[in-house]
Amino acid sequence: MFKFKTILAALVGAMALVAPATAAEPGGPLVPKQSWTFAGPFGTYDENQLQRGFQVYREVCASCHGMRLIAFRNLSEPGGPRFSEAQVRALAAEYQIVDPAAEGGVRPGVPADRFPTPFANEQEARDANGGAYPPDFSVIAKARGIYEPFPNWAFNYFTGYSEGGPDYIHALLMGYREPPEGIELQPGQYYNDYFPGHLISMAPPLQDGLVTYEGEGVPETLDQYATDLSAFLMWTAEPHLVARKEAGFRVITFLILFAGLLYFVKNKLWANVKHRNPSPDDVERDARA
Amino acid sequence: MSSHESNYSPTGPVERWVDERLPLVRFAKEHLMDFPTPKNLNYWWTFGAILAIMLVVQIVTGIVLAMHYTPHIDLAFDSVEHIRRDVNGGRIIQATHAVGASMFFVALYIHIFRGLYFGSYKAPREILWMLGVIIFILVMAIAFMGYVLPWGQMSFWGATVITNIFSAVPVAGEPLLQLLRGGFAVDNPTLNRFFSLHYLLPFVVAAVVVLHIWALHVPGNNNPIGVDVKSSRDTVPFHPYYTMKDLFAIVVFFIPFAWFVFFAPDILGHPDNYIQANAQITPAHIVPEWYLLPFYTILRAIDFNVLFIDSRLGGVIAMAGSLVILFFLPWLDRSRVRSGTFRPMFKIFYWLFVVNFLVLTYLGAQPAEGIYVLLAKISTAYYFAYFLIILPLLSRIETPRPLPASISESVLGKAH
Numbered sequence: 001m002f003k004f005k006t007i008l009a010a011l012v013g014a015m016a017l018v019a020p021a022t023a024a025e026p027g028g029p030l031v032p033k034q035s036w037t038f039a040g041p042f043g044t045y046d047e048n049q050l051q052r053g054f055q056v057y058r059e060v061c062a063s064c065h066g067m068r069l070i071a072f073r074n075l076s077e078p079g080g081p082r083f084s085e086a087q088v089r090a091l092a093a094e095y096q097i098v099d100p101a102a103e104g105g106v107r108p109g110v111p112a113d114r115f116p117t118p119f120a121n122e123q124e125a126r127d128a129n130g131g132a133y134p135p136d137f138s139v140i141a142k143a144r145g146i147y148e149p150f151p152n153w154a155f156n157y158f159t160g161y162s163e164g165g166p167d168y169i170h171a172l173l174m175g176y177r178e179p180p181e182g183i184e185l186q187p188g189q190y191y192n193d194y195f196p197g198h199l200i201s202m203a204p205p206l207q208d209g210l211v212t213y214e215g216e217g218v219p220e221t222l223d224q225y226a227t228d229l230s231a232f233l234m235w236t237a238e239p240h241l242v243a244r245k246e247a248g249f250r251v252i253t254f255l256i257l258f259a260g261l262l263y264f265v266k267n268k269l270w271a272n273v274k275h276r277n278p279s280p281d282d283v284e285r286d287a288r289a
Numbered sequence: 290m291s292s293h294e295s296n297y298s299p300t301g302p303v304e305r306w307v308d309e310r311l312p313l314v315r316f317a318k319e320h321l322m323d324f325p326t327p328k329n330l331n332y333w334w335t336f337g338a339i340l341a342i343m344l345v346v347q348i349v350t351g352i353v354l355a356m357h358y359t360p361h362i363d364l365a366f367d368s369v370e371h372i373r374r375d376v377n378g379g380r381i382i383q384a385t386h387a388v389g390a391s392m393f394f395v396a397l398y399i400h401i402f403r404g405l406y407f408g409s410y411k412a413p414r415e416i417l418w419m420l421g422v423i424i425f426i427l428v429m430a431i432a433f434m435g436y437v438l439p440w441g442q443m444s445f446w447g448a449t450v451i452t453n454i455f456s457a458v459p460v461a462g463e464p465l466l467q468l469l470r471g472g473f474a475v476d477n478p479t480l481n482r483f484f485s486l487h488y489l490l491p492f493v494v495a496a497v498v499v500l501h502i503w504a505l506h507v508p509g510n511n512n513p514i515g516v517d518v519k520s521s522r523d524t525v526p527f528h529p530y531y532t533m534k535d536l537f538a539i540v541v542f543f544i545p546f547a548w549f550v551f552f553a554p555d556i557l558g559h560p561d562n563y564i565q566a567n568a569q570i571t572p573a574h575i576v577p578e579w580y581l582l583p584f585y586t587i588l589r590a591i592d593f594n595v596l597f598i599d600s601r602l603g604g605v606i607a608m609a610g611s612l613v614i615l616f617f618l619p620w621l622d623r624s625r626v627r628s629g630t631f632r633p634m635f636k637i638f639y640w641l642f643v644v645n646f647l648v649l650t651y652l653g654a655q656p657a658e659g660i661y662v663l664l665a666k667i668s669t670a671y672y673f674a675y676f677l678i679i680l681p682l683l684s685r686i687e688t689p690r691p692l693p694a695s696i697s698e699s700v701l702g703k704a705h
């Protein structure tokens with residue numbers, strides 16, 4: 001009865017009981033899951049998508065949302081959007097960095113600098129946004145999640161689902177609509193299906209055709225912008241995701257092979273040792289025999 | 290230390306010289322290699338070794354993290370991000386430590402429930418069991434304080450809610466609370482003392498583990514049929530038989546561990562902890578880490594006053610009691626039969642207890658409203674009834690099934 005299979009089952013059961021990671025409250029429609037290139041054990045970022053996402057961020061969101069933990073140089077690092085080093089140097093130089101050591105207190109940015117924040121502090125940010133605070137984007141994709149009803153979330157432990165953040169951000173950007181009957185919006189408030197409490201103080205930042213993508217073939221739609229931007233935010237939150245998953249594949253392959261090997265060695269070793277435990281029925285039968 | 294003889298014979302004059310002065314090699318051979326171990330242990334007995342390895346994993350990864358971590362409220366959050374982003378291998382080291390805490394508790398709970406089923410807490414292993422309970426409480430404290438260190442929203446609010454529990458203690462409550470927090474509210478002094486203790490206590494645990502294994506090696510292991518070892522035919526030397534089996538189990542345990550570390554490192558945590566702590570904004574739900582949830586449910590289940598004890602103090606008493614009661618377990622269960630396999634009635638109540646414990650865990654993550662409030666009371670009642678009523682009663686009324694005469698006889702049995 002107490003066998004290996006039972007142990008596995010117990011492990012699985014214990015895992016499944018771990019409280020579901022819920023961030024968004026139930027009460028609105030469920031956030032639809034997207035298919036991301038970076039999902040699953042073999043997931044990788046799509047460099048072009050990250051570059052487009054960065055473009056949307058820079059042209060639309062950056063006036064309100066900072067990314068204080070991201071350095072310009074990160075944009076050219078492996079596993080990221082892979083802008084060229086020359087592009088990054090040119091980009092950084094467009095920004096003015098506060099530096100008490102520089103003449104006049106500011107100087108043009110270099111790749112090692114981090115993105116300057118749009119507001120000097122939280123108070124200034126709130127003052128500019130009618131009291132609401134546009135959160136920093138450095139780790140926002142991991143600071144949000146989605147609500148899933150039982151038993152759906154239990155499967156996440158087996159699929160390794162970790163894309164609740166980008167799924168939520170994508171849904172949020174697409175989720176603006178007219179408020180239902182009876183809901184009064186204050187000035188500066190908007191109704192959003194997916195925002196907790198539904199009343200958000202950010203005007204819909206995106207709309208079809210707002211950003212012009214270079215080259216052909218990528219639709220300039222709200223959905224596409226939201227997808228690219230969400231992917232980009234996943235990268236800012238998890239810049240080493242690709243390397244981590246690649247290492248994981250090697251580690252788990254090794255562990256499985258090694259476990260198999262050990263299993264045979266162990267069995268060989270134990271082959272001559274009788275160690276099976278009888279059930280109470282066996283004991284009774286033996287006693288009678 | 291224990292009664293069995295070691296067959297260590299020093300080879301050469303140097304080894305003999307050392308052996309006569311500090312018999313370290315003799316000791317190691319006696320306890321890590323020759324130690325006679327029942328040959329019928331199943332895989333539930335590998336979790337002690339798994340825990341020992343996990344303790345090492347946590348200490349090693351933790352020491353590396355501490356090299357890069359800054360225990361200051363303005364810097365802690367960013368310093369953890371710095372580890373994830375800029376330290377070589379930092380994302381994996383940090384994930385191993387964070388996921389490792391959860392895996393530690395998975396192993397800890399399995400290890401404890403193994404003991405509960407097979408009666409490993411009974412004579413002559415009471416002290417071994419009680420040392421285990423001390424370890425359990427210490428590890429919960431360590432994990433709780435560790436969760437505060439990244440200084441996210443759940444860190445801060447978890448720390449606020451949990452430390453606040455102590456204020457319910459009569460008379461000493463307020464001073465105790467201030468001592469824990471280093472002030473009136475959770476703030477920089479709290480973070481500093483938690484970091485200090487989070488670094489210290491694992492080594493205390495390591496010391497208690499040494500006592501735990503010492504206390505194990507006096508009577509030797511219990512086993513799945515719960516019948517004492519009668520002769521050397523019942524045992525095999527620990528090495529290579531159990532070193533090999535434990536190693537296999539450890540590697541298998543590492544597979545789900547690695548799965549989470551590499552493919553879903555944040556799935557066991559809460560997204561709110563990626564938001565830097567903010568004393569002005571309370572998260573919608575404050576949930577402790579999953580491994581504390583059963584006890585959190587017991588704490589919240591007491592929402593009524595009993596005589597002069599108000600509900601807050603009542604909750605604290607119930608929660609503390611749910612742990613303290615474990616110390617008395619060896620004297621509450623008086624049944625002479627150790628292994629649950631041979632106790633037909635015990636088995637039913639045991640599995641109910643397991644399910645009930647899972648329900649307690651589940652309820653801890655739910656809001657205290659509606660049907661959950663009632664369920665929490667019922668499952669809390671069963672938790673205590675199991676120890677205080679069912680086990681004492683069963684030892685009087687239950688007729689156990691016949692036990693095998695000995696381990697080797699049982700494993701040689703003809704019926705299979």
Ligand code: HEM
Nearest residue numbers: 334335336337338340341404409418421422424425510511
């Ligand atoms: C850091 C945590 C711990 C470590 C490293 C540890 C280690 C061990 C080891 C190596 C063994 C022998 C192998 C085995 O039976 O699995 C053992 C046995 C035992 N442990 Fe633990 N342990 C820990 C925590 C606990 C806790 C929390 C409890 C109970 C509350 C506990 C209760 C026991 C008992 C009763 C035994 C004897 C089991 C038997 O022989 O049937 N241990 N422990």
